[in-house]
Amino acid sequence: MVNVSDLNRSKSSSRVTLLNHFSEGVIRASGIADELSNGDSSLQRDFSALRLSKNVALNKKKKKKKSSQGMYWSWGRTQARCSSSGLISRYIRGGGCRVGACDDFDLSFRKRSNVSEDCMLHRLASGVEKIDVECLAHGTASLFQWKISKKAKDVEETVCEPEPIFEMPLLPDDVMEMILIRLPLTSLLAARQVCKKWKLLATTPHFMRMRLQGSYQSPWLFLFGISTNRSYHGEMHALDVSLDQWHRISDDALKNRFMFSVASMGNEIYIVGGCSSSVQLNLPLNDDSFKVHKGMLVFNPLTGLWRKAAPMNSARLHPVLGVFHVSANCSIFNANTHRSSNHHLKSRSFRISDVYEDPHRFSLRCQVSDYLHETRHHSHELNREPSEFARENSNNQLRFALIVVGGHRISSAGSLYHPLDTGEIYDPVTNKWIEIARLPRDFGTVCSGAVCNAKFYVFSENDKLAAYDLEMGLWVVIQVSQPPPRIQEYKLNLISCNSRLFMLCVSWGDTDGLLNRREKAVRKLWEFDIWHHTWSEVSRHPDAPMDRNATFVADDDKIYGTEIFKIFGQLVDFLTVCSVSDPEPRWSRLSRKHALPEADGVSFLIKNMLVLQL
Amino acid sequence: MATIITKEQQEKEKMVTLVSSDSEKFVVEQKVAEKSHVIKMVMNCCGIESPIPVRRVKGDILKSILEYCEKHSKGEAQEVMEKWDKEYMDKAEKDLVFFHDLMLASHFLHIQELVDLIAVTFAGMLKMKSPEEIRQKFNINNDLTKEQEEHIMTTFGWAFQPI
Numbered sequence: 002m003v004n005v006s007d008l009n010r011s012k013s014s015s016r017v018t019l020l021n022h023f024s025e026g027v028i029r030a031s032g033i034a035d036e037l038s039n040g041d042s043s044l045q046r047d048f049s050a051l052r053l054s055k056n057v058a059l060n061k062k063k064k065k066k067k068s069s070q071g072m073y074w075s076w077g078r079t080q081a082r083c084s085s086s087g088l089i090s091r092y093i094r095g096g097g098c099r100v101g102a103c104d105d106f107d108l109s110f111r112k113r114s115n116v117s118e119d120c121m122l123h124r125l126a127s128g129v130e131k132i133d134v135e136c137l138a139h140g141t142a143s144l145f146q147w148k149i150s151k152k153a154k155d156v157e158e159t160v161c162e163p164e165p166i167f168e169m170p171l172l173p174d175d176v177m178e179m180i181l182i183r184l185p186l187t188s189l190l191a192a193r194q195v196c197k198k199w200k201l202l203a204t205t206p207h208f209m210r211m212r213l214q215g216s217y218q219s220p221w222l223f224l225f226g227i228s229t230n231r232s233y234h235g236e237m238h239a240l241d242v243s244l245d246q247w248h249r250i251s252d253d254a255l256k257n258r259f260m261f262s263v264a265s266m267g268n269e270i271y272i273v274g275g276c277s278s279s280v281q282l283n284l285p286l287n288d289d290s291f292k293v294h295k296g297m298l299v300f301n302p303l304t305g306l307w308r309k310a311a312p313m314n315s316a317r318l319h320p321v322l323g324v325f326h327v328s329a330n331c332s333i334f335n336a337n338t339h340r341s342s343n344h345h346l347k348s349r350s351f352r353i354s355d356v357y358e359d360p361h362r363f364s365l366r367c368q369v370s371d372y373l374h375e376t377r378h379h380s381h382e383l384n385r386e387p388s389e390f391a392r393e394n395s396n397n398q399l400r401f402a403l404i405v406v407g408g409h410r411i412s413s414a415g416s417l418y419h420p421l422d423t424g425e426i427y428d429p430v431t432n433k434w435i436e437i438a439r440l441p442r443d444f445g446t447v448c449s450g451a452v453c454n455a456k457f458y459v460f461s462e463n464d465k466l467a468a469y470d471l472e473m474g475l476w477v478v479i480q481v482s483q484p485p486p487r488i489q490e491y492k493l494n495l496i497s498c499n500s501r502l503f504m505l506c507v508s509w510g511d512t513d514g515l516l517n518r519r520e521k522a523v524r525k526l527w528e529f530d531i532w533h534h535t536w537s538e539v540s541r542h543p544d545a546p547m548d549r550n551a552t553f554v555a556d557d558d559k560i561y562g563t564e565i566f567k568i569f570g571q572l573v574d575f576l577t578v579c580s581v582s583d584p585e586p587r588w589s590r591l592s593r594k595h596a597l598p599e600a601d602g603v604s605f606l607i608k609n610m611l612v613l614q615l
Numbered sequence: 616m617a618t619i620i621t622k623e624q625q626e627k628e629k630m631v632t633l634v635s636s637d638s639e640k641f642v643v644e645q646k647v648a649e650k651s652h653v654i655k656m657v658m659n660c661c662g663i664e665s666p667i668p669v670r671r672v673k674g675d676i677l678k679s680i681l682e683y684c685e686k687h688s689k690g691e692a693q694e695v696m697e698k699w700d701k702e703y704m705d706k707a708e709k710d711l712v713f714f715h716d717l718m719l720a721s722h723f724l725h726i727q728e729l730v731d732l733i734a735v736t737f738a739g740m741l742k743m744k745s746p747e748e749i750r751q752k753f754n755i756n757n758d759l760t761k762e763q764e765e766h767i768m769t770t771f772g773w774a775f776q777p778i
Binding site: 596 | 715718719722730731734735737738741742743744745746749750755756757758759763764767770771773774775776777778
């Protein structure tokens with residue numbers, strides 16, 4: 002009979018102990034390590050149970066005439082005891098992990114056949130239940146090794162080990178996590194449906210964070226606003242780029258909501274502004290029955306949940322969005338706690354936009370306004386001890402900020418779009434909007450924007466370029482000697498990709514004879530040189546620009562484009578992709594599957610797209 | 616003469632004996648055994664003179680793992696290694712029980728490269744399969760309640776039905 006103190010003694014002397022001991026330090030909070038570290042306390046309980054099952058075995062040997070029914074009963078009692086301890090049943094079922102705690106307790110008295118004996122008992126007892134013990138016995142056969150008197154040895158029977166049965170859930174949780182984390186989204190969602198354990202493992206925030214950090218994700222393109230019969234049923238079309246599969250996500254949250262803008266932060270999709278109506282969509286909007294929204298909806302494709310975020314300060318149709326990646330101690334978030342009054346903010350923003358009119362007045366104003374105070378505050382920050390910064394950075398996480406600029410409102414006259422020149426920033430952590438400076442005067446209507454190198458660049462219909470500096474909180478007009486030539490009717494797209502700023506616009510082709518030059522509209526990709534303030538052509542889209550409202554979005558190194566147009570009476574969606582990290586970026590067709598057979602002609606006007614890593 | 620003996624001794628010292636759970640002995644070079652973080656720490660602590668028992672791991676598994684370690688301690692070109700890894704995994708994944716034990720053992724011995732390789736292969740087995748197919752292949756009981764299943768289908772139904 003074994004007792005625990007015996008075990009402990011041999012544990013300290015044995016070489017193997019070292020191995021176990023080390024593994025404890027090395028293996029992270031795995032099933033194995035758990036078992037090991039719990040060892041001492043749980044060991045005792047286990048052995049009481051083991052001793053019992055051993056009793057059964059010995060009883061059997063001593064009283065050979067005992068009927069099998071009796072055996073069954075005594076096993077049943079053992080099992081009852083085990084389940085009350087709540088541990089042994091799991092180990093008998095195959096928790097191979099336990100092994101490390103007890104396999105070394107006496108090396109000189111190894112009795113392998115006991116394992117099989119135990120298996121047999123288990124088989125007797127469980128009847129229909131599967132024999133999982135072998136998983137444990139396999140590779141870990143030394144679990145049930147104990148001292149046995151010579152008498153007992155003599156009466157040992159040899160029983161063949163049953164064929165091992167494979168069971169996946171036996172893998173420790175962290176190993177299972179390592180496997181699940183490598184699954185693409187659709188397979189991961191399927192895996193969540195397999196059993197409770199997997200569902201739990203694959204839904205924890207820790208798991209999702211690890212998946213995000215480990216770059217196990219693949220790009221998904223989300224297409225919004227594909228309407229049918231002039232009404233929008235709130236569907237999202239999602240293209241799994243790696244598998245080239247379209248999915249349709251239906252939800253009432255977006256039903257009959259049009260002309261919103263979309264952005265992604267982390268895994269979430271933000272749907273900003275727009276308008277809704279109970280009646281059919283007629284463009285242009287000139288009906289009072291349309292309601293323009295301030296609100297923002299958030300959809301998380303990984304949880305399938307919708308939520309409402311705080312509404313903006315003003316309602317906007319088709320605002321221009323950008324997403325900043327900022328550190329948590331970015332001044333905008335800290336400053337906001339101090340600046341509580343809206344009035345203050347507004348007055349400040351007016352002054353800043355004044356700067357562009359009269360730079361000279363700027364210096365005067367600095368002396369009288371509280372701006373001075375702020376600059377001082379800023380310089381004070383710069384003079385801080387470096388160690389202070391280091392400390393802050395150490396517990397600093399990257400966070401997001403959504404900037405919303407421009408857009409339209411429907412004027413009270415009911416028939417006019419009125420462009421807005423205001424902007425606001427959303428902080429997802431505090432769920433608050435903060436108004437920012439107005440756009441520079443005479444900038445014109447903003448038509449596209451992108452965040453690049455911590456600046457939000459916007460391009461206006463007057464071909465002007467400006468950038469909003471988040472840290473400084475002001476707009477800077479960027480003087481460009483020669484903006485790219487473009488045809489006004491085609492929508493232009495400002496894109497940030499790989500810390501480079503690009504623009505896609507359509508211009509007339511090179512003049513090869515004046516007569517037919519109008520035939521040759523070309524969509525070109527331009528890159529902006531942030532230092533020299535010049536645009537240069539990077540590549541040409543090989544296809545003729547069919548869709549005036551073509552949408553382009555970018556992830557880390559690829560630009561995705563969607564054109565929806567009617568050809569021969571049929572609506573076609575045309576997706577292309579271009580990798581800008583190539584020395585000579587080329588466009589290629591993304592998916593040949595058409596997702597939108599039943600879409601109507603309005604779709605191409607109101608569509609929206611974003612790319613998410615899922 | 617004396618120098619030769621010490622050289623031989625050195626050569627000898629570089630070998631280490633590992634003993635599996637079923638008392639099978641494997642004599643391998645120290646650098647091969649060092650691929651396992653756990654064994655490396657044991658060797659650093661206790662030296663390599665006496666055999667090191669690897670009591671959790673059965674002989675056939677240990678043999679396979681050492682085969683991997685040996686190949687990966689040679690420092691061959693990446694392409695060659697990738698090809699070899701693929702063949703190694705193809706052979707291993709045929710027997711699920713063996714594969715499972717290989718994963719557990721490499722995790723226990725803390726051979727991160729091998730754990731990653733097996734995890735990728737394992738994930739490959741789960742890819743593009745329906746929950747039912749996965750359950751059958753890996754002999755898993757479906758213990759989800761009806762409500763849970765329905766909830767998944769309503770929230771993520773779109774993922775299972777591509778258009």
